[in-house]
Amino acid sequence: MTMKTPAILLTAMLLNAANVNAAEGISPAWTEVAEADQTLMGDYEGEWVDAPKGHYFEINKPLAAQVINVREGEYQLRFYQQHDSRADPYFEGPGKLEGGEIRFSGNGWQGAVGNDGLTGNASAHGGDIRFELKKVTRSSPTLGIKPPSGAIVLFDGKNFDHWQHGSGREVSWHLLENGAMEVRSAKTDEDRKSGIGGDIQTKQSFGDCRVHLEFRYPVEPGIAGQGRGNSGFFLQKDYEVQILNSYGLHGYWNECGSLYKTSPPQVNAARPPMEWQTYDIDYTASVWKDGKKISPPRITVRHNGVLIHNDAEIPHVTSHSFPGRSAEPQGDGPLRLQDHNNALQFRNIWILPVKKD
Ligand code: MG
Numbered sequence: 001m002t003m004k005t006p007a008i009l010l011t012a013m014l015l016n017a018a019n020v021n022a023a024e025g026i027s028p029a030w031t032e033v034a035e036a037d038q039t040l041m042g043d044y045e046g047e048w049v050d051a052p053k054g055h056y057f058e059i060n061k062p063l064a065a066q067v068i069n070v071r072e073g074e075y076q077l078r079f080y081q082q083h084d085s086r087a088d089p090y091f092e093g094p095g096k097l098e099g100g101e102i103r104f105s106g107n108g109w110q111g112a113v114g115n116d117g118l119t120g121n122a123s124a125h126g127g128d129i130r131f132e133l134k135k136v137t138r139s140s141p142t143l144g145i146k147p148p149s150g151a152i153v154l155f156d157g158k159n160f161d162h163w164q165h166g167s168g169r170e171v172s173w174h175l176l177e178n179g180a181m182e183v184r185s186a187k188t189d190e191d192r193k194s195g196i197g198g199d200i201q202t203k204q205s206f207g208d209c210r211v212h213l214e215f216r217y218p219v220e221p222g223i224a225g226q227g228r229g230n231s232g233f234f235l236q237k238d239y240e241v242q243i244l245n246s247y248g249l250h251g252y253w254n255e256c257g258s259l260y261k262t263s264p265p266q267v268n269a270a271r272p273p274m275e276w277q278t279y280d281i282d283y284t285a286s287v288w289k290d291g292k293k294i295s296p297p298r299i300t301v302r303h304n305g306v307l308i309h310n311d312a313e314i315p316h317v318t319s320h321s322f323p324g325r326s327a328e329p330q331g332d333g334p335l336r337l338q339d340h341n342n343a344l345q346f347r348n349i350w351i352l353p354v355k356k357d
Contacts, residue, residue: 027343029218046133068248205332230340235334265308
């Protein structure tokens with residue numbers, strides 16, 4: 001695919017797995033994507049080259065970068081020693097699309113991102129050193145994983161048989177031809193009146209379990225923070241593992257992989273928009289006796305294969321409202337997917353209930 005102008009919009013036909021039908025009302029976020037977001041946005045890996053012997057970057061050669069879409073034609077670049085680490089970036093700054101390349105400069109760093117990769121140089125540690133990186137796709141090791149024996153397949157792309165809205169009404173979300181579902185939010189009062197939109201949840205309730213799900217968020221240029229790619233996966237109905245377009249963000253307690261407003265992920269393992277991602281979760285439900293909590297829920301979460309919570313205690317319901325936190329579920333509860341007005345897609349969801357001893 002050749003670069004023409006940054007304003008060129010591609011149709012859904014060019015999106016690898018997003019062969020969604022715009023005519024059915026699927027979000028334009030999935031059908032109109034700037035070419036530079038298709039080809040230049042995302043993860044890069046490479047190394048410092050030509051650093052003199054003994055130089056910091058000769059000893060610490062690896063270099064990784066993220067090219068993050070901000071709005072059409074505008075990007076943010078972050079450079080690290082390696083992906084999926086808590087380290088502060090070596091450099092962070094804006095880039096602009098000019099003539100088919102994203103150019104950036106600041107703080108002694110300069111370079112360009114093009115179809116051949118990301119190259120540039122940095123004045124750091126007493127030298128002016130070049131770097132060369134190539135675009136990479138770091139797919140989750142559990143993408144497409146098969147349900148183990150004994151698991152209940154909750155969604156395999158064929159139907160919503162295991163799901164309903166909270167009130168028991170039929171699911172109004174989109175079932176797509178690519179084996180995924182897509183959040184369908186109410187856009188008008190008319191939509192709301194006719195029961196479109198809202199969270200969906202499993203008909204069945206669960207306690208201790210192992211669960212796998214896959215999700216992805218659209219690009220949504222020009223939107224930031226909690227309004228971009230927001231959804232959530234709830235266990236026992238009320239404990240949310242946040243889903244958010246957190247690509248290139250810091251990994252705070254309200255971003256992707258956080259136990260919402262309770263604890264941040266150990267690292268921010270969020271991938272670029274449009275890439276399929278995974279949560280693999282081991283959950284131990286709370287135990288109650290005579291209306292008293294004996295033990296809180298505990299959770300282990302792997303995001304794209306990266307351990308981000310390790311048997312972490314969930315001290316209260318993940319509500320940002322303090323009154324809401326006192327109303328904890330005292331028995332099994334459904335799994336819930338959040339409609340937060342962003343057109344996220346989900347696929348391959350299964351659960352393996354774990355029997356208590
Ligand atoms: Mg959420």
